[in-house]
Amino acid sequence: xxxxxxxxxxxxxxxxxGIYVGVQIYNRMNVKTYGIVTYKNQVIHTFNVNKDEDYYFxxxxxxMKLEVKDGKWRITEEECPNHICSSIGWVSVKDYFPIxxxxxxxxxxxxxx
Amino acid sequence: xxISKTKxxxxxxxxxxxxxxxxxxxxxLTVSLPFGMRLGLANxxxxxxxxxxxxxxxxxxxxxxxVIGNLLRGTIFGSTFWISAGGVIxxxxxxxxxxxxxxxxxxxxxxxxxxxxxxGQVVIVMVLxxxxxxxxxxxLLLVTSIPTGIFTGIVATQALKRIDKNLIVR
Numbered sequence: 001x002x003x004x005x006x007x008x009x010x011x012x013x014x015x016x017x018g019i020y021v022g023v024q025i026y027n028r029m030n031v032k033t034y035g036i037v038t039y040k041n042q043v044i045h046t047f048n049v050n051k052d053e054d055y056y057f058x059x060x061x062x063x064m065k066l067e068v069k070d071g072k073w074r075i076t077e078e079e080c081p082n083h084i085c086s087s088i089g090w091v092s093v094k095d096y097f098p099i100x101x102x103x104x105x106x107x108x109x110x111x112x113x
Numbered sequence: 114x115x116i117s118k119t120k121x122x123x124x125x126x127x128x129x130x131x132x133x134x135x136x137x138x139x140x141x142l143t144v145s146l147p148f149g150m151r152l153g154l155a156n157x158x159x160x161x162x163x164x165x166x167x168x169x170x171x172x173x174x175x176x177x178x179x180v181i182g183n184l185l186r187g188t189i190f191g192s193t194f195w196i197s198a199g200g201v202i203x204x205x206x207x208x209x210x211x212x213x214x215x216x217x218x219x220x221x222x223x224x225x226x227x228x229x230x231x232x233g234q235v236v237i238v239m240v241l242x243x244x245x246x247x248x249x250x251x252x253l254l255l256v257t258s259i260p261t262g263i264f265t266g267i268v269a270t271q272a273l274k275r276i277d278k279n280l281i282v283r
Contacts, residue, residue, distance in 0.1 A: 016255035098246040
């Protein structure tokens with residue numbers, strides 16, 4: 001690989017690090033306690049991330065289950081062709097990641113205060 | 114050497130058919146990767162097309178790949194279609210800018226193209242579902258674009274080496 005390519009890789013890594021740090025700082029500054037399940041841009045469930053509970057709902061493709069446990073949440077038992085949303089696994093406020101299921105048009109995010 | 118209009122047309126369709134086939138195959142293969150990450154194998158065809166035929170043909174091949182690919186998968190005009198269209202449009206724009214203005218190696222082009230593809234998709238998801246939280250995924254996509262971009266760049270370079278130079282028309 002040439003020098004130019006290595007420079008480009010370093011630049012990409014720096015930009016990625018910058019965005020990562022920015023997102024982390026934002027998440028630390030805005031500690032949220034409520035999550036929302038959105039289906040076709042409509043909020044269908046609001047959940048407290050510190051309360052253990054299971055939520056069942058339907059997406060465009062089939063049934064889904066949201067499991068909230070010990071401040072973490074995940075999508076399981078979903079009827080979906082790709083199973084991308086369950087492969088993301090457990091998500092928490094500290095380790096936040098929006099769970100997006102495109103075939104079901106369902107998104108699990110944190111609610112803004 | 115100048116090739117006839119029909120021959121030129123045949124090359125465009127052949128490349129489009131290859132892009133669609135690779136695209137469909139890849140959807141089946143990379144199901145288990147987290148976040149729906151992919152190698153972006155169909156980008157190889159876009160890189161080859163812009164190199165041997167030109168910008169216009171690359172746009173045709175990329176459009177056909179999204180439209181027919183989604184038609185075959187049965188996801189046409191659904192959210193999946195718009196998301197992949199967003200990715201293809203941004204990666205095509207990146208490819209055109211690099212081709213027109215900047216002199217870059219195949220591997221750099223391929224990496225930027227991969228980034229364009231994933232960022233375009235994320236932008237569409239952000240707009241469709243109004244979630245700024247999708248920014249969280251961007252660093253991850255940028256980092257994974259490096260190895261996948263290098264891989265597709267190497268494959269495209271090797272493929273171009275083996276293509277008969279007489280076919281190249283500009």
